Amino acid sequence: MDKIVKSIASSGYFRAFVLDCTETVRTAQEKHQTQASSTVALGRTLIANQILAANQKGDSKVTVKVIGDSSFGHIISVANSKGEVKGYIQNKGVDIKKTATGEVLVGPFMGNGHFVTIVDYGTGNPYTSTTPLISGEIGEDLAYYLTESEQTPSAVGLNVLLDKEDKVQVAGGFMLQVLPGAPEHEITRYEERIQKMPAISSLLASEDHISALLDAIYGEDDYKLLDESPLSFHCDCSKERFEQALITLPKTDLSEMKEEDQGAEINCQFCGTTYYFTENDLEKLINDKA
Template sequence: MDKIIKSIATNGAFRAYVLDCTETVKTAQEKHQTLSSSTVALGRTLIANLILAANQKGESKVTLKIIGNSSFGHIISVADTHGNVKGYIQNPGVDIKKTATGEVLVGPFMGQGHFVVITDYGTGKPYTSTTPLISGEIGEDFAYYLTESEQTPSAVGLNVLLDEEDKVKVAGGFMLQALPGASEEDIKRYEERIQNMPAISRLLASDNHIDALLDAIYGEDDYKRLSEESVRFHCDCSKERFKLALLSLAKDDLIAMKDEDHGAEITCQFCNEHYHFSEKDLEEIINDKAE
């Protein structure tokens, strides 16, 4: 079961979230049939958005848009406060690795662009905040967003490791943030620890990567786990929702779909689920629209 663990240093100086999102990213890869680079980029985005949503309360939803101008195109994700996340990448077929090491490349294929966060608190007035992409690696861009937009000094590590067949082997990450009570000595100590921290890929490859992440973050400092919550890839699309979308179309367009196309096929961008509307379905929608 995938999970996010929230923790805090005993002295109240720092808090950290650590995540295991292996099954979540596996599901995304299966649904979108992504190749290596696209899998890692989409996976990192999903993990980042789960962290953003975990920072919210109530029934909030967070839409994360990684808007790039290179091979990936845009990566879009939506997450809620119940641990549900969905997402897609415009180009699922990017498959580039370093020749010598086999390392999957991401940053160069994100290009320049923006890290856009839209938070919907359910009030009808969503809040949008944007920062530029600084590397395209997503984890660094996320840390920059937290520091610049939310004015919270943060360290972030996100990654997806693939097996020899480029299937998701393990996915996860962490976010570390300084709290208002942190002293200069605390901050210096944690900065040095993060700088000397093993690579996120190495920590995720550990037998128990949740404990490995927590140990690397806190070192000898005492901390306590505040909560452990499950996370998952879940799309809330349905035929009823797409029916409502069809109801918003002009009557002439619906009639053309029925008479000329003899039905309609709609695919959800977020999960690739297909919904078929027969001529009879469209006739009912036309009649509903007339009423």
């Protein structure tokens, strides 16, 4: 089962989240049938959003939009404070690897654009923040957003590793943040440790990558585990929700679907589920509008 583990240094100067999102990203790949690069780009975005949502309380929802002008197009994700996330990528078929190593490439094909976050607290006044994409690698873009927009110096590592058949093998990551009052020499010490830590891909490849990530972040420093909670890919779409969308259409449009198309077919972008509305379903909606 996927999970996020929250921790804090015993000094109280730093906190870290570490995540196992393997099943989450694997489900997304299966639902959207993404190719290698698209799988990694979408997966990293889902992980980034789960990190952001883990900072929220109550029934808040966080929407992340990675808006690039190159091969991937836009990547959209929505997560809530319960650990549930959904998302999709505009171009599912990007599959570009380094010839020599077979490494899946992401950043160079995101292009220029923006990292947009929308936090909906359920009050009707969502908060939106936008920062530029600095690399397209998603983790670096998230760290830049946290540092610039939320004024919280952060280090972030995210990745999705694929097997020889380009299926999701493991996915996860970490976020380390400096807390108020941290002395400069302690910040420098952690910065040096992060710079020297093994590549995120090698840590994720460990047998227990949650422990490997925590050990790499804290080194010999003591820390406390604060919380562990589940994560999952979950889409809250339903036929009833799409029915509510259809009923907002003019009667002429509904009648045209009924008479000319003999029904309607609606596909959920976030999870790929298709909902069918028969002629009788549409007739009922037409009568309800009347």
